Amino acid sequence: xxxxxxxxxxxxxxPRLNASRSAKLPHVPGIRVGDYIFLSGMVPIDPxxxxxxxxxxxxxxxxxxxxxxxxLESAGSSLDRVVRVHVVLADxxxxxxxxxxxxxxxxxxxxxxxxxxxxxxxxxxxEIECVALAD
Amino acid sequence: xxxxxGDFLFVSGLTAIDLQSGAAMxxxxxxxxxxxxxxxxxxLGKAGSSLDKVVKVNVLLHSMLEAPNMNEVYQxxxxxxxxxxxxxxxxxxDGVKVIIECTVLA
Numbered sequence: 083x084x085x086x087x088x089x090x091x092x093x094x095x096x097p098r099l100n101a102s103r104s105a106k107l108p109h110v111p112g113i114r115v116g117d118y119i120f121l122s123g124m125v126p127i128d129p130x131x132x133x134x135x136x137x138x139x140x141x142x143x144x145x146x147x148x149x150x151x152x153x154l155e156s157a158g159s160s161l162d163r164v165v166r167v168h169v170v171l172a173d174x175x176x177x178x179x180x181x182x183x184x185x186x187x188x189x190x191x192x193x194x195x196x197x198x199x200x201x202x203x204x205x206x207x208x209e210i211e212c213v214a215l216a217d
Numbered sequence: 218x219x220x221x222x223g224d225f226l227f228v229s230g231l232t233a234i235d236l237q238s239g240a241a242m243x244x245x246x247x248x249x250x251x252x253x254x255x256x257x258x259x260x261l262g263k264a265g266s267s268l269d270k271v272v273k274v275n276v277l278l279h280s281m282l283e284a285p286n287m288n289e290v291y292q293x294x295x296x297x298x299x300x301x302x303x304x305x306x307x308x309x310x311d312g313v314k315v316i317i318e319c320t321v322l323a
Contacts, residue, residue, distance in 0.1 A: 087322055088226055089272060091298035106290035113272045115322055117226055120273040123303030143263075170305055201306030202282045211303050212220035213273075 087116040095144040095156040095157050098132030101125065105106065106152050111153060119159050123209040124150050124169070125202070134204060139176040144182040151187070154214055163195040163215040170209045174199035219264055221323050226266055230277070230318040231257060241311070249315040250290040252272035258294070261321060268294055270322040274302040277316040281306035285314065 092112035094100055102109050102122060114123040126142040127149060128135040130162060137147050151161050177197060185192075193212070202209055219228045228295060233242040233252035236259060242252050258268050284304055292299070300319070309316055 089270065089322060107302075108288055109274070110297050110298045110300070113298075113301045115272050120301045120320065122301040123274075123305075145321075157237060168303070170303075203281045203284060203304075209303065209305070211301075 089113060089115045092119060092121070092153065092157045094149075094153050096129055096152060099127055099129055099152060101127055101132075104132060112157065114157060114216055118150040118172065119157055119214045120153065121150065121153060121212050123168075124153065125204075125209050126205070127204040134206065139173075139179050139207045140183050141173075143148060143180050143210075144186070146208055146210050147184065149185045150210060150212065153201060154212075158217050159214045161187055162191075163217075164188070164212045166213040167193050167195040168211045169195065169197040170196065170202065171174050171199045172205075172207050185199065208212045218261055219321075221264070221266070224323055225272075225323050228257065228260070228319045228321060230275075230316040232313045232316055236260075241313075243312055243314070245285045246278065246280075246298070246314045247290050249313070249321065250287045253315060253317045254294040254299040257317065260285055265297070266321050266323055269296045271295070271300040272320050272322060274300050274317060274319045276302065276304045277307045277309060278304065279306070279309050279314045283314070289301070 091110040126135045126145040233249035
């Protein structure tokens with residue numbers, strides 16, 4: 083049995099948050115397929131300028147999750163339909179501070195989550211990706 | 218190297234190998250990326266899918282300084298629009314420079 087599901091790219095309503103297009107990288111911000119949305123890893127981008135927005139890790143996480151909310155809402159979904167989150171930190175000792183801000187965005191019944199630390203590019207302190215129900 | 222669940226194929230993290238012999242093919246970030254994506258194309262074809270049905274890719278690199286070298290090869294394999302993707306630098310086993318895993322429409 084082979085089912086053909088439509089696969090379409092997702093774009094933020096705010097074009098400044100289309101970081102992969104701005105940097106001419108070979109990926110899209112997200113893909114919708116069937117009932118699901120798969121987002122690429124998001125980093126802290128200032129929605130006003132489209133520039134990287136660095137500072138305390140709490141600010142970086144808040145900016146990134148705020149942008150993720152915008153990305154999902156642009157596609158007709160929302161943070162409360164997220165099922166799976168990956169949080170990558172440049173410094174694992176930022177875990178507690180990240181978690182404090184994270185809970186502001188997922189106050190009840192939070193999604194499945196995995197957190198780890200890796201090298202990130204351009205001095206980013208965090209990179210966050212998710213899978214969400216489309217609608 | 219891939220498991221089907223419902224409408225999706227979940228492909229394990231692939232390293233650069235010769236698909237016939239299974240031997241590791243260590244090289245540059247660019248050559249390993251090319252080998253992995255060439256193998257991925259063949260694996261997906263055998264599973265009745267294809268690169269243009271890839272939904273989400275995770276790329277692990279031994280050094281994020283190599284990201285441009287990976288991108289240069291990567292962009293030749295995927296149609297427009299390409300899949301969603303995350304790239305991270307990680308400590309990889311056995312001298313491997315690149316690992317690529319993905320989720321694909323079956």
